Amino acid sequence: MQKWTIKGLLDWVNQYLSEKKVDSARLGAELILSYILEKSRIELYTHFDMVVEKPQLDRLHQLVKRAGEHEPVAYLVGKCEFYSLEIFVDSSCLIPRPETELLVEKAIDFLRRQGQQKPLVCDLCTGSGCVAAAIAKNHPSASIIATDISEKALVIAAKNIAHHKLNDRVELLCGDLFEPVIKHVDKDAFDLIVSNPPYVSAAEFQTLDRNVKDYEPQSALLAGEAGLDVYRKIAANIDGHLKVGGAVMLEIGYSQAEAVTKLLEAAAAFGSIKVEKDFAGNDRLITARKCQ
Numbered sequence: 001m002q003k004w005t006i007k008g009l010l011d012w013v014n015q016y017l018s019e020k021k022v023d024s025a026r027l028g029a030e031l032i033l034s035y036i037l038e039k040s041r042i043e044l045y046t047h048f049d050m051v052v053e054k055p056q057l058d059r060l061h062q063l064v065k066r067a068g069e070h071e072p073v074a075y076l077v078g079k080c081e082f083y084s085l086e087i088f089v090d091s092s093c094l095i096p097r098p099e100t101e102l103l104v105e106k107a108i109d110f111l112r113r114q115g116q117q118k119p120l121v122c123d124l125c126t127g128s129g130c131v132a133a134a135i136a137k138n139h140p141s142a143s144i145i146a147t148d149i150s151e152k153a154l155v156i157a158a159k160n161i162a163h164h165k166l167n168d169r170v171e172l173l174c175g176d177l178f179e180p181v182i183k184h185v186d187k188d189a190f191d192l193i194v195s196n197p198p199y200v201s202a203a204e205f206q207t208l209d210r211n212v213k214d215y216e217p218q219s220a221l222l223a224g225e226a227g228l229d230v231y232r233k234i235a236a237n238i239d240g241h242l243k244v245g246g247a248v249m250l251e252i253g254y255s256q257a258e259a260v261t262k263l264l265e266a267a268a269a270f271g272s273i274k275v276e277k278d279f280a281g282n283d284r285l286i287t288a289r290k291c292q
């Protein structure tokens with residue numbers, strides 16, 4: 001019987017996934033093999049000639065077949081990386097995107113500049129808890145209340161918050177946007193409100209890649225006909241939750257800057273409303289500071 005080395009397998013999986021038109025095939029091959037062999041990606045390269053045994057080969061085949069059908073590799077291996085943190089995921093939550101790191105970066109920057117001793121942050125639509133975990137990890141005096149409407153997603157968020165030892169500073173609540181927060185904090189309590197809400201329009205949903213459309217939860221993606229439903233609800237309720245001098249930061253779709261700006265202008269006395277671009281040059285973040 002043919003013996004399969006790590007090198008041979010990496011090449012074979014890469015070729016198989018490339019033929020199936022899976023994005024980032026080589027990276028996918030490395031992540032699946034790392035997971036099966038319980039080795040880091042670097043260790044795969046330092047053990048190139050290691051022969052892989054039959055039980056592991058069988059498991060590898062199963063996962064590679066599913067990846068070839070465009071099931072996201074992060075779901076297959078149960079985790080991904082976000083803001084240099086290991087984040088567990090499953091099919092009940094969105095896989096954190098690199099674009100969302102901009103929201104985290106600007107949030108940490110704002111908290112540092114604001115200089116509050118113990119800032120209180122609200123993360124709406126927390127999903128896997130990636131944004132809350134990354135902010136809390138990088139701003140050790142911040143406390144965060146994170147909400148999501150999906151109980152299943154919050155099970156994963158709880159696993160991530162515990163994994164990063166943040167239980168004493170990140171509280172997870174289940175419910176519709178601010179609704180579960182009301183019993184827990186006073187009016188105008190937050191120094192910063194962040195959110196990466198669902199923002200895909202009905203038309204855009206049809207154009208999404210198979211790995212997104214067929215596998216990620218629709219409730220994490222879709223937000224009504226124009227993709228603005230959740231922003232509308234956030235804007236309608238934000239004034240009573242944000243301190244004067246506090247900020248709101250919302251991730252947006254590339255074509256939504258104008259519409260979300262208008263919603264915020266009508267929502268509260270925001271001094272300036274700023275739109276920022278992601279690394280691909282697309283509008284990605286709206287930041288507004290409450291001035292009175």
Ligand SMILES: C[S@@+](CC[C@H](N)C(=O)[O-])C[C@H]1O[C@@H](n2cnc3c(N)ncnc32)[C@H](O)[C@@H]1O
Nearest residue numbers: 096125126127148149150176177196197198220
């Ligand atoms: C785009 S995902 C973002 C997840 C995570 N914050 C991230 O950046 O990867 C949106 C999340 O919003 C949640 N969600 C949708 N509608 C909601 C609502 N009305 N209230 C609270 N959470 C909601 C979904 O369950 C999903 O987890």
